[in-house]
Amino acid sequence: MSGIGGLLRLDGAAAARSDAERMLARLAHRGPDGAGVWCVGTAGLGHRLLHTTPESLRERLPLASPDGSLVLTADARIDNRAELCSVLSAPSDVSDGELILRAYERWGERCPEHLLGDFAFAIWDARRDILFCARDHFGVKAFYYHHAPGQLFCFASEIKGLLALAEVPRRLNETRVADYLVPLLEDKVITFYEGIVRLPPAHRMTVSQQGMRIEPYWALDPEREIRMNSDEEYAEAFREIFTEAVRCRLRSAFPMGSMLSGGLDSSSIVCIARGLRAENGGGSLHTFSAIFPDLPECDEREYINAVVSGGGVASHFVSGVETGPLGDLDRMLDCEDEPFYAPNLFIPWATYRAARLHGVRAQLDGFDGDSTVAHSMVYLSELARGLRWASLAREVVGLSKRFSRSPWTILANHVAKPLTPQPLRKMWRSLRGRSELSWMGSTIANPTFERRMRLRERATALSRDHARAAQTSRGDHHHRITRGLMPFALEVLDRAAAAFGIEPRYPFFDRRLIEFCLALPANQKLNRGWTRVVMRRALVDILPDRVRLRGGKANLSPAFTKGLAGPNAQLLKSTLLSPPGIAAAYLDMGAVRKAYDHYCSEGAESDALAVWKATTLAEWLRRTERPENEKRRVHA
Numbered sequence: 102m103s104g105i106g107g108l109l110r111l112d113g114a115a116a117a118r119s120d121a122e123r124m125l126a127r128l129a130h131r132g133p134d135g136a137g138v139w140c141v142g143t144a145g146l147g148h149r150l151l152h153t154t155p156e157s158l159r160e161r162l163p164l165a166s167p168d169g170s171l172v173l174t175a176d177a178r179i180d181n182r183a184e185l186c187s188v189l190s191a192p193s194d195v196s197d198g199e200l201i202l203r204a205y206e207r208w209g210e211r212c213p214e215h216l217l218g219d220f221a222f223a224i225w226d227a228r229r230d231i232l233f234c235a236r237d238h239f240g241v242k243a244f245y246y247h248h249a250p251g252q253l254f255c256f257a258s259e260i261k262g263l264l265a266l267a268e269v270p271r272r273l274n275e276t277r278v279a280d281y282l283v284p285l286l287e288d289k290v291i292t293f294y295e296g297i298v299r300l301p302p303a304h305r306m307t308v309s310q311q312g313m314r315i316e317p318y319w320a321l322d323p324e325r326e327i328r329m330n331s332d333e334e335y336a337e338a339f340r341e342i343f344t345e346a347v348r349c350r351l352r353s354a355f356p357m358g359s360m361l362s363g364g365l366d367s368s369s370i371v372c373i374a375r376g377l378r379a380e381n382g383g384g385s386l387h388t389f390s391a392i393f394p395d396l397p398e399c400d401e402r403e404y405i406n407a408v409v410s411g412g413g414v415a416s417h418f419v420s421g422v423e424t425g426p427l428g429d430l431d432r433m434l435d436c437e438d439e440p441f442y443a444p445n446l447f448i449p450w451a452t453y454r455a456a457r458l459h460g461v462r463a464q465l466d467g468f469d470g471d472s473t474v475a476h477s478m479v480y481l482s483e484l485a486r487g488l489r490w491a492s493l494a495r496e497v498v499g500l501s502k503r504f505s506r507s508p509w510t511i512l513a514n515h516v517a518k519p520l521t522p523q524p525l526r527k528m529w530r531s532l533r534g535r536s537e538l539s540w541m542g543s544t545i546a547n548p549t550f551e552r553r554m555r556l557r558e559r560a561t562a563l564s565r566d567h568a569r570a571a572q573t574s575r576g577d578h579h580h581r582i583t584r585g586l587m588p589f590a591l592e593v594l595d596r597a598a599a600a601f602g603i604e605p606r607y608p609f610f611d612r613r614l615i616e617f618c619l620a621l622p623a624n625q626k627l628n629r630g631w632t633r634v635v636m637r638r639a640l641v642d643i644l645p646d647r648v649r650l651r652g653g654k655a656n657l658s659p660a661f662t663k664g665l666a667g668p669n670a671q672l673l674k675s676t677l678l679s680p681p682g683i684a685a686a687y688l689d690m691g692a693v694r695k696a697y698d699h700y701c702s703e704g705a706e707s708d709a710l711a712v713w714k715a716t717t718l719a720e721w722l723r724r725t726e727r728p729e730n731e732k733r734r735v736h737a
Contacts, residue, residue, distance in 0.1 A: 102131060102151050102153065102176065102595070102598065102599055102602075102603065102604030102605075103131055103132045103148060103149055103150055103151050103162075103175075103176045103258075104125065104128035104129075104130075104131030104132045104148070104149035104151075104176065104257075104258045104259070104262070104599075105128075105146075105147065105148055105149075105174045105175060105176050105221065105222070105223065105256070105257065105258050106121065106124035106125055106128060106146075106147045106148075106174075106255070106256065106257040106258065106262045106263075107121065107124075107144070107145055107146040107147055107174060107223055107225075107232075107255065107256055107257075108120055108121065108124075108144075108145050108253065108254065108255040108256075108266070109143055109144050109145075109225075109232050109253070109254045109255070109308055110143040110144075110252075110253060111143075111249070111250065111251050111252055111253060111254060111308075111309075111310050112251060112252050112253075113143065113310070114143065115140075115142060115143065116140050116141075116142070116143055116144055116145035117140070117145070118138055118140045118145065120145065120265075120266060121138045121140060121145040121146070121147040122138055122147070123265040123266070124147060124255070124257055124262045124263070124265045124266065125138065125147040125148075125149055125262075126265065127257075127259070127261045127262045127264070127265045128149050128257065128258060128259060128261070128262045129149060130436075130599060130600060130602070131149050131151060131176075131258060131259070131599045132148070132149025132150040132151045133149075133151065133602065134150045134151055134152045135149075135150040135161070136148065136149050136150065137150070137161060137162055137163055138163070139163040139165070139172050139174075141172075141227075142227075144172075144225045144227075144232065146163040146172055146173075146174040146223060146225060147163070147174060148162035148163055148174045148175075150162065151462065151602060151604065152354060152355070152462070153178070153352075153353060153354065153355065153462045153463045153604050154178065154197070154352045154353060154354060154463075155194075155352065155353075155354045156194060156195065156196045156197060156352075157196065157197070157354070158354055159194075159196060160196040160197070160198055160199075162174050162175060162198050164196075164198050164199060164202055166202060166206065169227070170226070170227045170228050171202060171205065171206065171224055171225070171226055171227070171228075172224065172225045172227075173198055173201060173202045173205075173222060173223070173224045174222065174223055175197070175198050175201055175220060175221070175222035175223075176220070176221050176222070176242050176258055177197050177198065177201060177218065177219065177220035177221070177222055177242065178197060178218050178219050178220070178350075178352075178604070178606070179197040179200050179201065179216055179217070179218040179220065180217045180218035180349035180350070180611075181216070181217040181218070181349075182195075182197075182200065185200050185203075185204065185215070185216075186200070188207075188215075189203040189204065189207060191203055197218075197220075198222075201216065201220070201222055201224075202224070204216060205224050205226075205233070210233060210305060210307065211318070212235075213235040213305055213318045213319075214318050214319060216237075217349075217611075217612060217613070218237065218349075219237045219241035219242050219606070219607075219610075220235070220236070220237045220242055221234075221235070221236050221237065221242035221243060221244040221258065221300075222234065222235060223256060229309075230309055230310070231307050231308065231309045232254065232307070232308040232309070233305070233306070233307050234246075234256065234300060234305065234306045234307075234308070235300075235304070235305040235306070235318070236300045236301070236302055236303070236304060236305075237302065237303070238302060238303045238319055238610075238612045239302050239303070239587060239588065239591065239610045239612075239615075240289070240301070240302035240587065240588030240591050240592065241591050241595070241605075241607060241610055242258075242595070243258055243259065243299070243591075243592045243595050243596075244256060244258070244299065244300040245257055245258070245259065245260050245262075245263060245292065245297055245298070245299055245300075246263070246297070246298060246299075246300060247263050247266075247269045247270075247296050247297050247298075248298075248308070248313055249268070249296075250312065250313075251310075252268075253266075253268055254308045254313070255269065258599075259438055259596060259599075260292060260294065260297055260438035260439065261438050263297055264438075269296060269297065270294070270295065270296040271294060271296075271725070272294065272295040272296060273293065273294070273295070273725075274291055274292065274293050274294055274295045275550075275554065275687075276288075276291060276554065277291050277292060277293045277439075278293065278550075278687050278718070279546065279550070279551075279554035279556055279559075279687075281293075281440055281442060281714070281718060282545060282546045282556075282687070282688075282714065282718070283546075283556060283559075283560055284442050285556075285559055285560065285563055286442060286585050286586045286589045287563060287584060287585035287586070288585055289301040289302065289585045289588055289589075292439060293439040293440065293721075299588070299592075300315070301315075301317075301588070302587075302588050303317055303318060303319045303320065304316065304317050304318065305317075305318050319612075321579060321582065321583060321615065321616065321619060322616075322619075322620075323575060323576065323579040323619070325616075325619070325620045326575075326620050326621075326622065327617065327620040327621055327622075328622070332625070332635075332638060333638075335621065335625050335635050335638075336635055336638035336639040336641075337639070338617065339617065339618075339635050339636060339638075339639040340639040340640070340643075342611075342613050342614050342617050343369070343373065343608065343614060343636075343639065344373055344377070345611075345613070346608040346609075346611035346613065346614045347370055347373045347374050347377065347465070347608045348377050349611075350463075350465060350606040350607075350608055351374060351377060351378065351383070351465075352463075353462065353463045355460055355461065355462045355463070356384075356387055356459060356460045356461050356462075357374075357378070357383070357386055357387065357461065357463060357464075357465075358386070358387040358388070358389060358456045358459070358461035358463070358464040358465070358603075359371050359374060359386055359387070359388050359389070359464060359465035359466070360388075360389055360390075360449070360452060360464065360465065360466045360467060361388035361389065361390045361405055361408060361409075361414075361416070362390060362391070362401055362405070362467070362654075362655075363390070363401030363402070363403075363404030363405040363407075363408070363648065363655070364401070364404070364467065364648075364654045364655075365470065365633065365636070365637075365644075365648060365649070365651070365654070366467030366468075366469075366470030366471070366609060367466070367467035368404065368405075368407075368408045368467075368644060368645075368648045369467070369470075369636065369640055369643075369644055370465050370466075370467050370608055371386065371388055371408055371414065371465075372408060372411065372640070372643050372644050372645075373643065374386050374465060375411070375412075375413035375414055376413075376643070378413065379413055385413060385414055385415040386413060386414045386415070387414070387415045387417060387456070387459055387461055388405075388408075388409065388414045388415070388416045388417065389417050389419065389452040389455050389456055389464070390402075390405045390416065390417070390418050390419070390452075391418075391419055391420070391421035391448045391451060391452060392405075392418045392419070392420065392421060393420075393421045393422060393660055394420075395422070396421075396422070396659050396660055396663065398655065398656055398659055399421065399655050399656065399657050399659055399660045400655065401654075401655045402418075403647070404647060404648050404651065407645040407647040407648055408644075408645060408648060410645075411645065415459075417455055417459065419451045419452055419454075419455045420451065421447075421448050421451065421657075421660050422660055422663070422664045422667075423451060424447060424451070425447065425664035425665060425666075425667050426444055426445070426446075426447050426661055426664055426665050426713055427665065427672055427673070427713065427716060427717075428447065429447065429450065430672065430716075430717065430720060431720075432600070433446065433450070433597070434717075434720060434721055434724060436596050436597060436599065436600040437593065437596050437597070438596070439721065440717050440718045440721045441593045441717070442589070442593075442714075443590065443593045443594075444661050444710060444713050445657055445660075445661055446593065446597060447664070448657070448660070449466075449594065449597060449598075450597055452464075453597060453598050453600070453601040453603050454601055456601065456603055457601040457602055457603060461603065462602060462603060462604060463603070463604045463606055464598070464603050464604070464605055464606065465606050465607075465608065466594075466605045466606065466607050467607075467608075467609060468590075468591075468594065468605075468607050468609065468610075469587070469590070469607075469609060469610075470609040471633075472578075472581045472582050472587070472609075473582065473609040473610070473614060473615050473618050474609070474618050474626070474633045474635070474636045475574070475577075475578040475581065475618065475626050475633070476626070476627065476632040476633060477574045477577075477578065477623055477626035477627040477632070478515045478627070478632075479515070479519070479571050479573065479574040479576075479577040479578075480496070480574040480623040480624075480626065480627045481493060481496055481497065481511070481512075481515040481516050481627075482515060482516050482519040482520055482571075483573055483574055483623065484496065485516050485520060486520070493516070495629060495630075496627060496628075496629065496630060497511050497512060497630075498630065499629040499630015499631065500630040500632075501630070502630055503630045503631065503632075503652040504630075504652045504653055505652070519568075519571060544689075544692055544696075544711070545688055545689055545692045545693050545696065545711050545714065545715055546687065546688065546689060547685070547686060547687055547688055547689050548689060550686065550687050566580075567580065574623040574626065574627075575619065575623070578618075578619055578626075579619060582615060582619065591607075591610075618635075621635060637649050637650070658706045661706070661709060661710075661713075662700075662704050662705070662706050662709040663704070665700070665709050665712065665713060666700075666701070672716065672720075673697065673712060673716060676715075676716045676719050676720060677690075677693055677694060677697050677712065677715060677716060677719075682719070682722075682723060683719075683722045683723060683726050684715070684718060684719035684722050684723070687718070687722075688715050688718070688719065692711075693711065693712065693715045696708040696711040696712055696715075697712050700712050
């Protein structure tokens, strides 16, 4: 994790070094180990350095090619180093930045196709007078930019870097406000600022005085299927790929850390990682776990301890409810730059803080292994469509046993509902007084704003898109991996981790692992009631059975709902019960206060989420209010 920024003057003016330095000053928290600025002619690039890998200790960016015709700035960790070093005739200790630069020299704009890892970078190519930019396959590394054709292009790791330039507009993007309230977070480009957008994952971009070109360089193949001869072969292949996904993320010049929640994903990463470190004499792996002593339904210590008891780790426990969801809201908004749809962010926030205290700079994270190694519940409706009643009965009985749920509930949710035609489902919701918006959990949008932004129509379209994707288990799997929520969540976590000088690393977002898991037959994802079965088989004798064979996971909702009041009560009252402010243009304050009253009396999760959403948005709007936004709303 480092910070990058830069600008290209499209009007022929010289790029001012002072502009690049102002951008970097806003990103100082991302790189305390050094800063560099390069400016020549119309182009300027900057970098803030955070040492994490052994190779980064010798790295200095921006980096120029020997003849000075190419200059790179990058926030990157390249994972297929051995392969690239061989092909590019580079020494084994070459920096990741130099590997990217050599790859561009070799393959030009096709270079991202040859890279594995997490990266966002920009290369000024003086030979062609273009700026070439690229972002990794899933959006682990962020890339924000502003483009004013014929005038200015600028980019940065965080929005605050762009806002350092007076020329970048601060206009509020009301479409994103509407998206946040539903939420509809499928757009991989827009932000809360009209003039600031994101380079989508797996895309490359060229910018010059002649214009801009953006295109994908890679996409998941939803049709590919792997066929092997036995369950054992599938499990062995998974174990090999997953182990490599963890191995290549263990490079660190500092103490190495990992999240450990006690769930299947983080526990699997820890068990693989400590084995690899033991083989290489790497010392103990630091683990960080949130615990909830007063909320037994949230507390996972019995599973955490099952992993820790295997040795090879230095375990650390942090309170999961010390500050509550809004307890550090001011600092969270400072680091996030936008309202963040992450109600449980306060939990990783606490673990990042603990990791920093123990000198950890790189931390493994099991985030969203659920999507990579799919539960594949859609397989049930697939079996029903194929009239495979015996197989369907076997899976439903198995799921009922593993997850302690009624077979009839499983059939209703995962067979009857998906097979019911959309018009009938819409009629049923209408008879129950539920719209598409209420079905998706949002009833707090200002009605005028809701109509103007066509929220109901957009929510209906999103629901239909998901329903079409969910016709097959592989289609549903592909949809869940590629949806816009993924890069959005990764960006939120990136900024939160950066606030503590931590680089999060996600083995489950390894391209090789995702391609393999998506291509698996459905019965390697769900079999006899065991979800994610290929992973459970692969980790026999590696992951404690107490974790490997658990059916579900802890419900963290009580930590959120009960923690929302407590230390945050005064903030809730002052924000939601005070006279309407700027937020009233977007929020139905009557509905918000009703949700607040109901939350205070009943403690319902849906009300708590509505209150949290409204408070976070209102506080961000209050902090960022500007006359140009107010004028825009008055005349809307």
